[in-house]
Amino acid sequence: MLAFARRLVKDEGVEKIEFTKTLASYRAARDAVTVVDVPKMRYLMVDGHGDPNSAGFITAIEALYPVAYALKFYSRATLERDYVVPPLEALWWADDMSAFTTARDKSKWHWTVMLMLPEWIDEAEVPRQVERVRAKRAAARLDDVRLGSLDEGRCAQVLHVGAFDDEGGILRQMHEEYLPQHGLRPSGRHHEIYLSDFRRVAPEKQRTILRQPVESAGLRAADHDERIR
Incomplete structure (x- = not known):
């Protein structure tokens, strides 16, 4: 299991963890690619296809957040372990990756939006909290929220400041x-971590970690799907 380092913030007697300040995988240099080792982590996930400016992308995000916050409140109240809900993340790929890296043809993109879930929350609690959310509010893609794991290992990543289209x-x-x-080559799906809330931050000020799992170019090509459960 992943041993999370802690940044302790006192909040009415309950310790609160901010993973963006404690995990090296949530830090990157601006406009300078570096290599990091990323531990295996679990995420709430929703899958989709097509332009991220479409309604489908937004409804996927709107299904994730209520469940993430329900799990946070459960953790605080029942487990006495509080944390800041981590930033939104997404995996991106295309059948022909040039549609993503060069042509930027958004109609051909596949994606999975994600919110990281701390290791101490039992996976059986996820469907229970989904049902609690369902009882309180309607979310178009609530049935599509799933728990998955991502074992990326060695990754190249960089901090991009600016608009997504840049x-x-x-x-x-x-x-x-x-x-x-x-001497490296890609071995998994392109991964983005949105340190800024793109609904509130001007495009030119948005901060996004761009991550690419890699392997030695001398190794046999990896099966990309093996990293995602």
């Missing part, structure tokens, strides 16, 4: 320059 340059640099120069 990611192409740094992605090309990562895939066409940095990885070949360091």
